[in-house]
Amino acid sequence: MKQKGILLESGTGELEVLEFVVDNKHYAINVIKTKEIFEVKDIIKIPNSSKAVAGVSLVRGETMSLIDMRYVLENKEMDRDKKNMVLSCEFNNMKVGFLIDKVLGIHRIGWNDIKEPDSVVGDSLVIGNIVLEDKVLMLLDFEKIVLDLTSSKGxxxxxxxxxxxxxxxxxxxxxxxxxxxxxxxxxxxxxxxxxxxxxxxxxxxxxxxxxxxxxxxxxxxxxxxxxxxxxxxxxxxxxxxxxxxxxxxxxxxxxxxxxxxxxxxxxxxxxxxxxxxxxxxxxxxxxxxxxxxxxxxxxxxx
CATH class of the missing domain: 3.40.50.2300 (Response regulator)
Structure with a gap:
């Protein structure tokens, strides 16, 4: 499904996050980074690439690189023989897909509701924690994920x-x-x-x-x-x-x-x-x- 018409007015101190699941853990991404959500089955593995890169897939006539979030987060590879859910994102002028298990919904929160991780966490992929009733959503640094897998830092x-x-x-x-x-x-x-x-x-x-x-x-x-x-x-x-x-x-x-x-x-x-x-x-x-x-x-x- 495409994400349209849900962007908030700028500077209100609020944002909308998309809640998703990887390996039974709950995560979040800023909605404005998410261009589209869809299922993909045919994934072509790229030779000599990182295990975190699931491969590429043909999406409406264009190839899209797919990052295996289960491997990134849990060091386990997703099953490429079944349909996988993809978060299609655009940031840093780059389009990339992230393989996840499922999407649960969208939540509107305040930026001040995002709690910074404790310093003991160190250089983690989690940039903030969002408490929703009886669960915690971990807001991920998708930019760091991509930088760690590419030569962008170089x-x-x-x-x-x-x-x-x-x-x-x-x-x-x-x-x-x-x-x-x-x-x-x-x-x-x-x-x-x-x-x-x-x-x-x-x-x-x-x-x-x-x-x-x-x-x-x-x-x-x-x-x-x-x-x-x-x-x-x-x-x-x-x-x-x-x-x-x-x-x-x-x-x-x-x-x-x-x-x-x-x-x-x-x-x-x-x-x-x-x-x-x-x-x-x-x-x-x-x-x-x-x-x-x-x-x-x-x-x-x-």
Missing amino acids: SYEGKIEKVKHSKERGKVKLILADDSRMIREMLKGTLTAGGYTDLTFFDNGEEAYRHLLQLAEEKGEGFKENVDILITDIEMPKMDGHTLTRKIKEHNILKDLPVLIFSSLITDDLHHKGKSVGADEQISKPNIDSLIEIVDKYTLNK
């Missing part, structure tokens, strides 16, 4: 190597909000390579907003002495990037702060959501090489 590193360094950027102050430690490291690597040294990172939008509010309360219009631009992800626990952007643009002092949304969810279909909350720029995460150019535009070339 392509990031290749782009970092091409960045030209400028000492002038050392005077620019950036605040960044992203819940992924891996993406924070990539951002730090790219910006540092370009000469940006004054970087303040936050794990979620709520912490970033509190910091900005404190600056506004203490310094008024002078808050700009401490920050030149904000770079934020969209999908984060506690407060998402769209809500963070809207709150900043509605604030009588913070409204002039340039906000750059850097997310895997910047697609042609979803670009309007960032625009509606007042984002100054939006970049899809694969395009990290254009990040410095845009930051320069709002800090050095203003």
Whole structure:
């Protein structure tokens, strides 16, 4: 079935998650990442590929790579001889299918209802836990799943190597909000390579907003002495990037702060959501090489 007409208004602090099951455990994905749900039987195995890659299948005349979520999560392979349910997703300008057992439904929740995993979990695929009555849905980091299986991380590193360094950027102050430690490291690597040294990172939008509010309360219009631009992800626990952007643009002092949304969810279909909350720029995460150019535009070339 196709998912249509269920996108929420941007910046409301709410999202809709799709609940699905893999090996009798309950998981969730942000609905806006899910393009379609369908069954597939004929899966062609790719030689010498990771066991986590089930293979490819022909979907309306086009091949789609399929990731075996049972193997990713439980180190067990799904039965390719039976029909499998597929979540077709699009993020980072990439379309990919995830094999799951079944879909149970859609839930509307607040971003602040997503609880961050305990620090003892470490570098897990779970980016948040959602409590629904008598069960817990684990919100998964699908971006990390794909990055772990592809050379995408290597392509990031290749782009970092091409960045030209400028000492002038050392005077620019950036605040960044992203819940992924891996993406924070990539951002730090790219910006540092370009000469940006004054970087303040936050794990979620709520912490970033509190910091900005404190600056506004203490310094008024002078808050700009401490920050030149904000770079934020969209999908984060506690407060998402769209809500963070809207709150900043509605604030009588913070409204002039340039906000750059850097997310895997910047697609042609979803670009309007960032625009509606007042984002100054939006970049899809694969395009990290254009990040410095845009930051320069709002800090050095203003």
